[in-house]
Amino acid sequence: MRLTQWTDYTLRVLMYCAACDGRERPVTITEIAQAHNISRSHLTKIVQQLAAKGLLDTMRGRGGGMRLMRPAAEINIGAVVRETETDFDMVECFSEHSNTCRMSSHCSLKGLLTRATQAYLAELDAVTLADLVPPRGETAQAVQELRFLPGLPAPA
Structure with missing residues (x-):
């Protein structure tokens, strides 16, 4: 199972915002772009989608x-990943529309991979964004390490 770059960046944005929660000033796209070396324009699209889904206030x-x-x-x-990933078809036979595999009706691989995907998503369902950020005492240091780049404002 592999997440798309879109989902990866979505999770990074959410984690950064969670780590900075409680600061006097809001997080900026430029700040996250510089901290993670990601294109501002790409992050802008992700932030717009997160705002439309009610996860971010901009x-x-x-x-x-x-x-x-x-x-x-x-x-x-798990909910975030389901919202951002376009499909979970690990192999061709998962799709009724594009399946050309001649072994589909006699193959146990599809069932195995279906169970693996369900287990993968169940693991993600057991985790919240709060579980992914350091405890309050360590958060300031973690954000400061991420933000220790020229041109960034000093951590709050």
């Missing part, structure tokens, strides 16, 4: 940025 203009709309403990990672 504010424009001077002093703007983004914050989580809900506590990190209420954001389920």
